[in-house]
Amino acid sequence: MTLTRLALLLLFFVSSHLHAAQVAIIIDDVGYRQSDKQVLQLPPQITLSFLPFTPLSHELSKQAYQQGHEIMLHLPMQALNGKAMGIGGINSDMNQRAINNILDKAIKDIPYAKGVNNHMGSFVTQLEQPMKWLMAELKQRNMFFVDSITTRYTKARSEADKAHVPNLRRTVFLDNDTSPQGLEHQFQHIIKLSKTHDHFIVIAHPHLETIEYLKENLGRLKHYNVQVIPVTQLLAARYKNTEGNITASSSAPLTK
Template sequence: MRLLLLLALICIVNPTKAAQVAIIIDDIGYRQTDTAVLSLPSAITLSVLPHTPLGKEIAQLANDSGYEIMLHLPMQALNGKKQGPGGLTNQMDEQEFKQTVANALESIPNVKGVNNHMGSLLTQMGEQMMWLMESLKQRDSYFVDSVTTRYTKAGEMANKLGIPKLKRQIFLDNDVSEAALERQFQQVIQQANNEGQVVVIAHPYPETIHFLQKNLGRLQQQGLTLVKTSQLLPYRLAQKDPKIAGSKTHRQ
């Protein structure tokens, strides 16, 4: 009897927390169709490219509607693909690099965090990733590593400065066919249940928006909670605790 009472007390004091899913829609800012992301629940996080024709407007509308806004910061890729405005390269010295980051952050209002656009080359470079984290520390921003290379050093540098950080675990829409989206969505559900949380990156493709509109309700049916990305940050890191210093790859 005492054992049963003790177990009941433990459950009351420390109730089981529902597994959580954060979905980041990035690559926002160039197309008028990107505004379709505003039809999704405000628990979806929107990551906006800097210096884009529609980025500032969409970010402001989204913030007014309760969405969390991130900066989708372009970084140099191994394949030499052009980064677009605000892109960071390994040819920049520290001053130019940090000024480029600052300008990108200034171009999008209400930014809470940053994730990398492309970056399979630059995220492997410890010095440049340290410059990035130093810039984010000044802005109290968190970082999500899109993991476009398995050799990324972004998380390591974030830990050294105590920057709140997460990493992408699943890309939802490398293939936008219905069957492929369903396979990835099933993986989201499975991984969230297995690990307690999962960070997903998707894009504002019409097929992706339509799929999410139809299927996001299944998360709750599976006992999962859709949350803003910052809600997955380790609590003590999010509180800037000074004691803490520390699938498939989408290559770009």
């Protein structure tokens, strides 16, 4: 083996072990079911996003915060399919004062929330004005925003950028299919992305199948040099180096 080839192999070995992808995993839709309490079994590196005004939201978010989880508000927003968004949601008929009041009440229910991501919202996130009002209020409260990307026409992130609200966008939904095969398929997708991208967001839900899968498989990510971190740490990475940002997976549903 020539010295040049040996040097190249050594360089490849070192660089492959130095590269560490960082991923934030958000479990949202938390708060409705008694089974949602199982999220407390997940490690504190997992970020939890709570639906406001649900039976468990206030107390469970407090418990999760005390266990070290980063907490988010999963804010309901109007969808294209007309599906009921639940209490405390934003719709297209609201003015700025109404949106501010909704956000104020929701944050009082989830007081430890550092940021917001949208629940549904395929209609209202396409509308410039409500997104502008929402981002202005988040800016006042020093909160970040994660766009769940329920429509490819979302204006949430562009309005967040205009308002100087720290923001990220979802890349992968882990559990559209909660079968073992479906979860493993998306897990492999995460591993594949980690080889070419430094930072990205994964969203999952408090299905018992998802929680059990994560408990059994999160440790595998260390083998691929993938680090699970809270969203705020991923935001710090994004604003230090934006090269890791990628668009949402084309396999994700876009009409929620």
